[in-house]
Amino acid sequence: MSENTVKTADTGITMGGNFIHDIIDQDLADHKYSREITTRFPPEPNGYLHIGHVKAICIDFGTAMKYGGKCNLRYDDTNPAKEEEEYVGSIEGDIRWLGFQWNQLNYASDYFPKMYECCEELIRKGKAYACQMTPDDIKNSRGTLTEPGKNSPYRDRPAEESLQIFHDMRDGKYGDGEVCIRAKIDMASPNMNMRDPVIYRVLHVTHHHTGDRWCVYPIYDFAHPIEDAIEGITHSLCSLEFEDHRPLYNWVLESLDWPEPPQQIEFAKLNLSNTIMSKRYIRKLVESGVVEGWDDPRLCTIAGMRRRGYTPEGIKNFVMAVGVSKANSNIDMSQLEFFIRDDLKDKTESRMVVLHPLKLIIDNYPEGQTEWLPVENKAGDESKGTHEMPFSRELWVEQEDFMEVPAKKYFRLFPGNEVRLKGAYFVTCNSVVKDENGNVVELHCTYDPDTKSGTPGADARKVKGTIHWVDAGSCIDIPVREYGYLAQYNEETGYNEFDPNSKTDLTAKAEPFLKEIAPGERVQFFRNGYYIADAVLSKPGAPVFNQIVGLKSSWKPEAK
RNA sequence: AGGGGUAUCGCCAAGCGGUAAGGCAGUGGAUUCUGAUUCCACCACCCGGGGGUUCGAAUCCCUCUACCCCCGCCA
Numbered sequence: 001m002s003e004n005t006v007k008t009a010d011t012g013i014t015m016g017g018n019f020i021h022d023i024i025d026q027d028l029a030d031h032k033y034s035r036e037i038t039t040r041f042p043p044e045p046n047g048y049l050h051i052g053h054v055k056a057i058c059i060d061f062g063t064a065m066k067y068g069g070k071c072n073l074r075y076d077d078t079n080p081a082k083e084e085e086e087y088v089g090s091i092e093g094d095i096r097w098l099g100f101q102w103n104q105l106n107y108a109s110d111y112f113p114k115m116y117e118c119c120e121e122l123i124r125k126g127k128a129y130a131c132q133m134t135p136d137d138i139k140n141s142r143g144t145l146t147e148p149g150k151n152s153p154y155r156d157r158p159a160e161e162s163l164q165i166f167h168d169m170r171d172g173k174y175g176d177g178e179v180c181i182r183a184k185i186d187m188a189s190p191n192m193n194m195r196d197p198v199i200y201r202v203l204h205v206t207h208h209h210t211g212d213r214w215c216v217y218p219i220y221d222f223a224h225p226i227e228d229a230i231e232g233i234t235h236s237l238c239s240l241e242f243e244d245h246r247p248l249y250n251w252v253l254e255s256l257d258w259p260e261p262p263q264q265i266e267f268a269k270l271n272l273s274n275t276i277m278s279k280r281y282i283r284k285l286v287e288s289g290v291v292e293g294w295d296d297p298r299l300c301t302i303a304g305m306r307r308r309g310y311t312p313e314g315i316k317n318f319v320m321a322v323g324v325s326k327a328n329s330n331i332d333m334s335q336l337e338f339f340i341r342d343d344l345k346d347k348t349e350s351r352m353v354v355l356h357p358l359k360l361i362i363d364n365y366p367e368g369q370t371e372w373l374p375v376e377n378k379a380g381d382e383s384k385g386t387h388e389m390p391f392s393r394e395l396w397v398e399q400e401d402f403m404e405v406p407a408k409k410y411f412r413l414f415p416g417n418e419v420r421l422k423g424a425y426f427v428t429c430n431s432v433v434k435d436e437n438g439n440v441v442e443l444h445c446t447y448d449p450d451t452k453s454g455t456p457g458a459d460a461r462k463v464k465g466t467i468h469w470v471d472a473g474s475c476i477d478i479p480v481r482e483y484g485y486l487a488q489y490n491e492e493t494g495y496n497e498f499d500p501n502s503k504t505d506l507t508a509k510a511e512p513f514l515k516e517i518a519p520g521e522r523v524q525f526f527r528n529g530y531y532i533a534d535a536v537l538s539k540p541g542a543p544v545f546n547q548i549v550g551l552k553s554s555w556k557p558e559a560k
Numbered sequence: 561a562g563g564g565g566u567a568u569c570g571c572c573a574a575g576c577g578g579u580a581a582g583g584c585a586g587u588g589g590a591u592u593c594u595g596a597u598u599c600c601a602c603c604a605c606c607c608g609g610g611g612g613u614u615c616g617a618a619u620c621c622c623u624c625u626a627c628c629c630c631c632g633c634c635a
Contacts, residue, residue: 016573016583044635079634135633142631146562149631180633190563192631201633220635244564244630266565268628273571321583323573325566328628332571335584345597352594379594411595420593453593466593526594555595 016323020063020265024235028067033234033260037069040233041095042076042108042224045087045208047279048294048301049094051315051336055270058319059237061100070103072231077109078223080207088208090294094302098312108227109209115218115226116170118256119181119200123162127255128199129155130165131182138180141187142195148188149195155184166200169216174202183222185251193248197221221245225252225262233262239269240326270322271330275300276487276496290500297546298483298502308483309522309532309548314343337549344522344530344548349377349384351517352422352468353525353545354509355480357396359472360443362427365393370473373453375423378524387513391424394472396509397443398527401467404432404440409555411464413443419465422526426451426463468526470509478514480506480531482547508545517543527551 024037041060043053064071073095077083095102122128131138131154143149154162166181168174181200189195199222204215218226228236236249243266253261276282282299285291295303305315318339322331352375374386397413406414413419418428425447433442450457484502517523520535529550533543 017575042635046635076635082634131633138633139631144562144631147631148562177633182633192563195631198633203633217633219633224635240565241629242635246564268566321572323583325573327566327573329572332584335572338584341596350594350596376593378597380592380597409595422593424593458593463593465595468594524594524596527596528594529596551594551596553595 015320016325018324019326020059020235020237020267020324021066023265024063024067027234035232035234035260037064037067038071038103038232038234039064039069039237040072040074040228040231041102042074042227043091044076044079045083045085045091047087047283048090048303050277050279050282050302051272051275051300051305052270052277054098054302054315055319055322056237056239057095057098057100058316059267059324061102062320063235063237064103069234071100072104072106072233073102074104074106074108074227074231075209076220076224076227077107077207077209078218078220080203080205080210080217083208085208090303094306097302097306098316104231106227106231107209108223109207111223111227111230112210112214112218114230115223116216118226118252119166119218119222120163122183122199122255123166123181124159125255126159126184128162128181128183129157129159130162130169130179131155131196131198132165132179135177138198142192143187145192151187152182152196155182155196166216169200169202170214172204172215176202176204178202183248183251183255185248191244191247193221193244194251197248199252221248222252225249225264226256228262229253229256229258236262236264238264238266240266240328242266266326267324268326268328270319271328272300272336273330273332274487274496275333276498281498285498290498297481298498307534308546309530310340311343311347311522314340317343340549341530341551344524348522348524348530350379350524350526351514352389352470352511353478353480353514353528353531354396354398354468354470354475355482355506355525355528356399357470357509358399358402358443359441360395360397360427360445360469362393362395362445362447363430364446367393369393370471373423389423389511389513390471390474391421392471392473395421395469396472396475397421397467397469401465402429402440402443412467413465417465418448418463419467420451420458420463421447421469422466423453424469425449425453426458470511472509474512475509476512476515477507478510478543478545480508480545480547481534482506514543519543522548524551527553 039060041057061071131152141150180198182196183199185194187195199219203217206212246264249264294301295307297304297308318336370390370392372388373391375389376386378384402413413429415429418426420426427445427447429445431444432440435441482504487496488499517533519533522532524530530548531545534546
């Protein structure tokens with residue numbers, strides 16, 4: 001068994017596989033590099049980071065950490081037409097929130113002078129040339145997947161001529177698309193990327209970082225290996241679709257005679273079921289106003305997950321458990337939810353909140369009387385202490401905790417059945433009141449004064465059900481938003497499409513103690529899951545709660 | 561015969577010639593003042609199909625099949 005395959009971290013989380021570690025171990029054994037292991041996370045600043053990027057971030061930063069090396073954050077901003085400053089700040093904040101610290105913060109655009117020189121060098125060496133075919137002609141002469149392309153008529157022009165044109169390009173003497181610099185490789189290569197790829201283009205666009213200093217910009221395939229080499233990257237980790245680009249990546253560095261060049265290693269992207277991962281589509285949702293913004297809690301952006309209440313630890317544990325491989329995968333949402341729940345269960349306290357209220361009246365409890373009862377802050381965890389809850393004759397309980405005609409193995413409230421009110425007394429349901437439509441609107445019960453929690457009577461006999469409740473006279477109303485699936489699979493289109501209805505607004509009845517929850521704090525609602533007080537929308541005294549994840553339940557109504 | 565990848569349980573994922581790890585999901589049970597948590601147990605005679613090599617293969621060879629990526633002056 002490889003040392004790097006199965007590993008239990010300090011957290012007890014089982015790690016998925018990671019073939020990258022095997023490669024690096026070998027490189028280390030071979031003394032391939034005279035510098036320390038260095039990686040980079042190179043986002044293009046054209047959108048917010050999402051769960052897919054988290055995997056890349058964990059791999060890039062995690063690999064550097066594992067080998068005691070460094071990881072740089074680098075904005076891959078070689079195309080000014082598609083990038084904006086707005087995203088730059090969010091990216092740094094998101095990475096910091098995840099808990100990673102970069103070594104250097106770089107802009108690929110800061111390397112434009114060096115890249116320009118490298119291009120000159122290739123031209124001088126006869127490995128690149130200025131091509132004045134139109135974009136359409138270049139496209140048409142490239143050939144197809146099964147047919148070779150044709151050489152550009154400019155392919156063999158003198159290096160000095162190409163060099164002069166390149167300088168003129170830089171000096172603004174050409175318009176967009178009039179001329180470009182192409183690598184001279186092989187128009188008959190079965191790898192389309194090697195058919196004299198364009199490496200520099202004219203673009204009269206203001207760059208968010210370099211302004212109007214340049215009107216020529218390098219193409220990714222030429223820029224990236226140079227960026228990596230400049231920074232001393234040893235392992236350039238990227239996703240699978242760049243496998244075909246690796247020969248070009250290596251060609252650039254070899255042609256430049258770069259010593260100890262970095263190597264590119266590809267891994268499979270993260271895909272989540274029922275989730276929209278495409279940056280393009282997320283942008284559409286944001287711009288069309290279907291969602292509240294890039295940080296809408298229903299989105300799988302880091303900002304959205306943060307606002308939804310997911311923890312960095314939970315997310316990272318999930319990513320580590322998923323592992324690193326080269327097989328396309330589609331991971332179940334339940335896997336992510338498990339790790340969020342798993343992380344939250346020790347970090348949260350429990351509060352009683354009735355999402356769908358049903359009035360419960362204790363007929364034999366004195367009218368006007370209220371007693372304060374201590375309730376555990378966390379079930380089964382005495383170290384977390386207790387807090388006081390008011391209890392009186394009229395309460396709210398959950399609608400689903402009562403069934404007029406009980407299903408099999410249903411052991412909550414139904415006529416004639418006795419249950420425990422969490423932290424309070426045993427009650428037995430005697431009768432119900434219905435409205436004109438036949439809906440049960442009120443439960444009449446009697447309680448047993450000898451069964452008060454904390455007294456011997458509370459354990460004298462067993463009841464199978466324990467339900468949560470809230471004092472009707474003193475409870476507070478809180479807005480609650482429950483989020484469903486982030487997206488639904490549309491069979492007609494074959495795509496995951498955002499479900500704008502995946503949000504339910506409720507006004508729930510909550511115990512008064514919930515007032516003391518601060519925005520951003522997470523709590524567990526009894527049997528309803530984990531929630532977070534929305535740090536963005538909540539105002540003092542009126543917290544809004546977003547659902548993070550629901551609790552698993554081993555009882556299903558079908559089991560009748 | 562374009563090229564490059566990938567195929568191991570419903571979903572991820574170990575395995576690298578010695579006779580199928582683990583996690584999620586699921587199932588059964590114990591504990592429980594949340595049907596949560598915790599805790600046990602079960603959950604691939606088989607590794608995309610078919611051949612072959614071998615005492616022995618998911619692991620080597622041949623072949624077939626399926627899926628993903630590549631014809632941007634995007635990244």
